[in-house]
Amino acid sequence: MTVLSVTGLKVRYSAxxxxxxxxxxxxxxxDDFLAIIGPSGAGKSTLIRAVNRLVEPTxxxxxxxxxxxxxxxxxxxxxxxxxxxxxxxxxxxxxxxxVMDNVLSGRLGYTGNMRSLFRMFPKxxxxxxxxxxxxxxxSDHINKRADELSGGQRQRVGxxxxxxxxxxxxxxxxxxxxxxxxxSREVMGLIRDIARELKVPALCNIHDVQLAKEFCNRIIGMQxxxxxxxxxxxxxxxxxxxxxxxMEVL
Amino acid sequence: MVxxxxxxxxxxxxxxxxxxxxxxxxxxxxxxxxxxxxxxxDIPLLLGALGGLVGVVGDRYYPPDVAYVLDRGYLAAIxxxxxMSFLGGFAGVCLAxxxxxxxxxxxxxxxxxxxxxxxxxxISCRAIHETIWTILFVSVLGFGMLAGxxxxxxxxxxxxxxxxxxxxxxxxxxxxxxxxxxxxxPFQVFLYAVVPQVxxxxxxxxxxxxxxxxxxxxxxxxxxxxxxxxxxxxxxQQLENLRVAAIILSxxxxxxxxxxxxxxxxxxxNRAK
Ligand SMILES: Nc1ncnc2c1ncn2[C@@H]1O[C@H](COP(=O)(O)OP(=O)(O)OP(=O)(O)O)[C@@H](O)[C@H]1O
Ligand SMILES: [Mg+2]
Numbered sequence: 175m176t177v178l179s180v181t182g183l184k185v186r187y188s189a190x191x192x193x194x195x196x197x198x199x200x201x202x203x204x205d206d207f208l209a210i211i212g213p214s215g216a217g218k219s220t221l222i223r224a225v226n227r228l229v230e231p232t233x234x235x236x237x238x239x240x241x242x243x244x245x246x247x248x249x250x251x252x253x254x255x256x257x258x259x260x261x262x263x264x265x266x267x268x269x270x271x272x273v274m275d276n277v278l279s280g281r282l283g284y285t286g287n288m289r290s291l292f293r294m295f296p297k298x299x300x301x302x303x304x305x306x307x308x309x310x311x312x313s314d315h316i317n318k319r320a321d322e323l324s325g326g327q328r329q330r331v332g333x334x335x336x337x338x339x340x341x342x343x344x345x346x347x348x349x350x351x352x353x354x355x356x357x358s359r360e361v362m363g364l365i366r367d368i369a370r371e372l373k374v375p376a377l378c379n380i381h382d383v384q385l386a387k388e389f390c391n392r393i394i395g396m397q398x399x400x401x402x403x404x405x406x407x408x409x410x411x412x413x414x415x416x417x418x419x420x421m422e423v424l
Numbered sequence: 425m426v427x428x429x430x431x432x433x434x435x436x437x438x439x440x441x442x443x444x445x446x447x448x449x450x451x452x453x454x455x456x457x458x459x460x461x462x463x464x465x466d467i468p469l470l471l472g473a474l475g476g477l478v479g480v481v482g483d484r485y486y487p488p489d490v491a492y493v494l495d496r497g498y499l500a501a502i503x504x505x506x507x508m509s510f511l512g513g514f515a516g517v518c519l520a521x522x523x524x525x526x527x528x529x530x531x532x533x534x535x536x537x538x539x540x541x542x543x544x545x546x547i548s549c550r551a552i553h554e555t556i557w558t559i560l561f562v563s564v565l566g567f568g569m570l571a572g573x574x575x576x577x578x579x580x581x582x583x584x585x586x587x588x589x590x591x592x593x594x595x596x597x598x599x600x601x602x603x604x605x606x607x608x609x610p611f612q613v614f615l616y617a618v619v620p621q622v623x624x625x626x627x628x629x630x631x632x633x634x635x636x637x638x639x640x641x642x643x644x645x646x647x648x649x650x651x652x653x654x655x656x657x658x659x660x661q662q663l664e665n666l667r668v669a670a671i672i673l674s675x676x677x678x679x680x681x682x683x684x685x686x687x688x689x690x691x692x693x694n695r696a697k
Contacts, residue, residue, distance in 0.1 A: 226605055256607035266598035270620040279616050283607025290612045332602075339606055 176237075177343050177375050178202040178225065183234035185220050194220050196399040197234070202343065206375045207366060209386035209407075212396035213419055218379040221396070222347050225377070226258050227251060239342055256283035259336030259374075261365070263348040265328040267335075269321040273312060276320050276331050277303040280338030299338070306334040310364060326357040333365060337372070344369060346378040350385065358382070362389045383415060488669035498655060498671075502678065504569060505651035509638035509682075511573045516580020516637070517630045520546070523581065524588030525614055531592060531600060533610035546589065549582030554640045555647050562648040572649025576637050579644075584633040588626060595621040628690045635686035642675050652678075 178201065185195040194217045202208055210218045223229040225236060227243055236243040241254050259280075267276050278295045285295060295303075307313055310330040315323060320331060329349060336344060349365065350358035366389050369376050380386045386393055386407070393410050395403030395418035403414045437445060492498060526532055526542025552560075557575035565571040599617040608616065645653020652675060659667045 228601055228605060252607045252609060254607075255605055258605065260602065260605040262598065262602060264598050266602035268599045268616060268620050270623070271616075279603065279608075280606050282603060282609075282612045282616065285612075287609070287611055290608075290615055335602075335606070345605075 175204040176201050177204050177206075177239060178377070179237045180225070181235045183221070183224060183236065184232050185217070185224055185229060186232045187229075193232075194399055195224070198396075198399075198401050200394055200401065200404060202375050202377055204373070204375050206377075206392055207369060207390045208375070208377050208392045208394065209390035210377065210379045210394045210396060211381075211383055211386050211418065212402075214381075215398075216396040217399045218396055219347050222345050222377060222379055225345060226255050226260070252283060256339055257342045258345060259339045259341030259343070260345045261329070261332050261336050261347070261349045263351050265325075265332045265352070267320040267328055267331055270319065272317055272319055273307070273323070273331055274300075274303060274316050277307060277334045277338055280335040283339065303334070303338060306337045309337075309368070310334050325353050326361060329353065329361050330364070333361075333368070337368065341374055344374055344376040344378075346376060348379045348381060351381050358385065359388075484665045485669035487666065488673055489664075489666040490670055492667045493670045493674045498652075498674075501645075501650075501652050501655050502674070505641045505645060505653070505678075506638070508569055508572045508576060508644070508649065508651055509634060509641040512576025512641070513580050513630070513634040513637040515573070515577040517584050517633055519577070520581045520583075520585035520588055521626070523585045524592055525618070527585070527589045528592035530595070530597060531610070531613060531618055533614075542585075542589070546582060546585035549578045550586065551582075552578070554579040554644055558644045558647040558649050567648045567650070569650040572641065572644045572651065575644050575649060576641060579640055580633050580637050583636060584629055587629045587632075588622070591622050591625045591629070592618055624693060624696070627693045631686050631689045631693070635682050638682045639679050642679075 180201070181199045183195055183198040184193060186193050198221060210221065212218055220229055224231050225238065225243070227246075231244060234244075238254065239257055241250075243251070243254065246254060268279065271279075275293060278293070278299060281295060281299045282290060285299075289295065304313075304316075307316055310333050312327060312330055312334070315327065320328060323331065329352075332349075344365070346365065350361050353361060362385055365376070365378075368374075378386075378390065380390075387410070391407055393403065393405065393407050394401060395410075395414060397418050397420070402418050403410065523542045523545045526538040527546055528542075529535070529539065532539040532542065554575055557578045558571060561571035561574045565574065595618060599621070600613055603613045603617045641649070641651060642653045642656070645651035645655075646657045648654070652671065656668065656671045656675075659671060
């Protein structure tokens, strides 16, 4: 089953600025853990962020969970975004809030304004937050402030927050680039295991080709706004990598 | 092919920028000279006047009538002024927070409707001076504290609204994006991604606003808003110079106390980050 299908996606950040994505097509199937690799500036983050319209596409079509993303109004877009968990390179936690409140904030899309104001989340949500905090190994840190945690721990909070949405797709923008190699492997492993457990497909930007090969079943290679490679991980050859990273070698 | 390296040239101000920079400075200086000339400012006379001022003050305003400012009636007026600044500051800050949210470009709930409303609200409060607000409110509500508090409220909305909005526009956008991507609405984004980042700064600004409101409250009183300023006006009109001197001294003392208190409170808040 296709969860996400993108056709002819183009993005410019400003009317006069350069075209960052120059017509991208790809699909994410329900059992995919898909990596996007490519040199810095290729447009990987732009692509991921266009999927849930954190960046507005200038042309093309995005069909996400049977909705045409570009046609939705603000309210419909919020309802669709609830189904898409996002994990960020810089974690994007709320530093001055507790770990628990950070995780609960993943439920905001399902919570009314009054409850949000007084942080009165339903008991099911609190129980679920406790479960996911345990799952990512942070049971001992529930009441700490987010800025008291290490990088790896912060990203685990980010993962738990995304899972709170009961996502039908995970968007990961270099989830491990801010972490050291050992912690990176642990965190990637955790994300992959949870994605399998919950049967959620994932679309994941990765800098590190080695990590991509290790954890992902399919790889998309990007360069300068174009898709240069798309196929199963086993089919990625060194010559493909050379082509994708050609700009950097020069 | 021979690679010929000419050493790169560098200067701090390149041609067009240097022209703008020095040109602006020249215009400012020229205008300053022109204004002085236009005003016919006579420097020696100005210096002489300063000496005269000291003489007049010593002559007419000394010794200040301290007993007058220690009187029950005047002490009550000090309390009135304090209450006015608290009420005005509180109401002003409460109104300024939503307006600042509307008028912060990065997280405004709606850039086409709420943004202009917020900007216009804050700007119109700032555009009108607190004395003019007082005169306006006195003409509608009559003399007294209600007019004074209303005028101070408008003043505080303008003062705090601008500072709040600037603070909101300087936040980190990462958490905002995280909340948006989770499907949070603009109000929830404000609560969860903005408020935690600006809480400490807002508290400091609110205290500062009270401090400034207290100073403004004396002026507001002078124009009919009640409190210390009102006493000042009456005594000025009755040429009770010794009492006027004492009142001015008491205002200075109170402003210093307020300034010190607000500085100390703000430092405490900042430490609690
Ligand atoms: N908000 C923005 N406004 C204008 N241009 C932007 C913006 N964000 C990114 N760009 C430009 O878009 C291009 C692609 O950026 P993007 O972040 O998508 O690359 P990336 O592949 O994720 O790179 P990296 O591996 O360094 O994260 C870059 O040239 C960048 O300058
Ligand atoms: Mg990126």
